[in-house]
């Protein structure tokens with residue numbers, strides 16, 4: 471091969487590597503974590519963290535998804551523990567409202583898929 475061919479090959483491989491990196495990064499975001507909301511042990515809904523949303527849970531708790539975080543912003547429970555909890559954004563993090571039996575659990579996209587297969 472001529473020297474020019476090697477440069478061309480390197481450029482193609484470099485571009486492919488960049489595209490692959492972008493693809494992986496996009497996949498990482500695409501399979502972004504979701505907030506799984508359960509009420510009294512039953513699934514209420516699943517909400518992707520990459521979409522801002524305001525969710526009324528069972529008319530008792532208000533969950534806001536903003537900036538890839540799930541945050542309980544208001545609740546009618548007496549202790550307000552859930553409201554005072556930090557926003558959840560990472561896989562496995564939970565926001566729990568004991569009086570209303572509301573649980574918000576963050577699940578990573580990939581692990582959620584594995585769960586579905588396992589189920």
Ligand SMILES: [Zn+2]
Pocket residue numbers: 545547549550551552553566567568569570
């Ligand atoms: Zn609460």
